[in-house]
Amino acid sequence: MTAQFDGEFPAESQIESQEEATSTLLKAAIAGEINLLTLTSRERLAIVAKVARYFKAHAEKHDRAGTFPFENYQLLRAIRFPALTIPKALGGGGISLEEMLRLQAEIAKNDGSTGLAIGWHMGISKHLGESDLWEESLYREFAQEVIAKGALINNAATEAATGSPTRGGRPETTAVKEGEKWRLNGRKTFTTLSPVLDYFAVSASIEGSDQVASFLVRRELPGVSIEESWDSIAMSATGSHDLVLEDVLLESRDLAQYLTPGVKVPQGWLLHIPAVYFGIATGAYEEALYFANHYRSNAMPAPVGSFPTVQQKLGEIRVLLLSMEYFLFGVAAKWDSADAEIRATMGEELSAVKVTIVNQALKVVDLAMRIVGARSLSQAHPLSRAYRDVRAGLHNPPMEDMVYTQLAKNVLAF
Secondary structure, three states, X not given: OOOOOOXXXXXXXXXXXXXXXXXXXXXXXXXXOOOHHHOOHHHHHHHHXXXXXXXXXXXXXXXXXXXXXXXXXXXXXXXXXXXXXXXXXXXXXXXXHHHHHHHHHHHHXXXXXXXXXXXXXXXXXXXXXXXXXXXXXXXXXXXXXHHHHOXXXXXXXXXXOOEOHHHOOOOOOEEEEEOOEEEEEEEEEEEOOOOOOOEEEEXXXXXXXXXXXXXXXXXXXXOEEEXXXXXXXOOOOOOOEEEEEEEEEEEHHHEXXXXXXXXXXXXXXHHHHHHHHHHHHHHHHHHHHHHHHHOOOOOOOOOHHHOHHHHHHHHHHHHHHHHHHHHHHHHHHHHHHOOHHHHOOOHXXXXXXXXXXXXXXXXXXXXHHHHHHHHHHXXXXXXXXXXXXXXXXXXXXXXXXXXXXXXXXXXXXX
């Protein structure tokens, strides 16, 4: 059963929006009158931008309370957003990687937590639909749930004892074969989007062998539970709680694929991560620009944007954003147009994009806060949330130290 928002959408009079057009669009979305699958890429971006303003209006509330924005995902489901990365042949949108990243950046510009969280589903469903990693019937069944109900998926791979799966640790979660079934036991940390996930792709060690596999676990199965452990000051509304598996019985076909821990081929979909931090940086710039254009004390003859020091910082931000945009979307466009042979050579570029975007996003947010000043530290100010959220990028894969070391090894002659 698809996890549901425990309540109702806000009444029309409660919908907060900067524009009447946004309010009208939200009403249409709630009524199920908007289907992104039938629109052009430009129309999709325009609608997502307006819906994301609603996310921004409520982001502070969820950030302060540590609550999960169920209503955001109800809206995304209502406009068929989760199906955009399902292949067209199965009834989905089949959008390009570049378009996916532009949509993610737009959401993250307004609400980093929602941008990062939904990005995992978008990227994973796209990757699976393009790579034939699962048995066709298994992926088709999953895809049909996404299209019909907006079902959501994420990987459940991180564990307290092993750390990030990118470092190659063997999962302590176990899978035992019992006749024609599998029995799973274990605990996964950082299970982003857990309050509304319908499917978990769980990595587990197969008992009695050195093999590791990914199992498709449905939320409604007995023994599947979520322990609400997420208390991070960054990306606080991602719902990245612990997934607990206690004697969960799976069918034989639910072994989706075998894994090689620590070994990764280039995967373009992981660019959804830097896209989020580009979005956060863009949002921070817009906050600083608004302040520069509009704030003036009674001792100032003109807004603070007239000061050369402020102009210097704004110019520096613009250079950073331009370089980020060309690098991120340029590599994405290359991935979209490349064949399998070229994609296999793009590991360095993909890793470098993530490290570069995150570090430049940190600089953008810092500069924006220097422009706005002490008021940017208020919990009520969007820059306060951006300051915390952007630092989460340092801990998303691939890890910075691994990227730099590998890039060096690739060119050293010994």
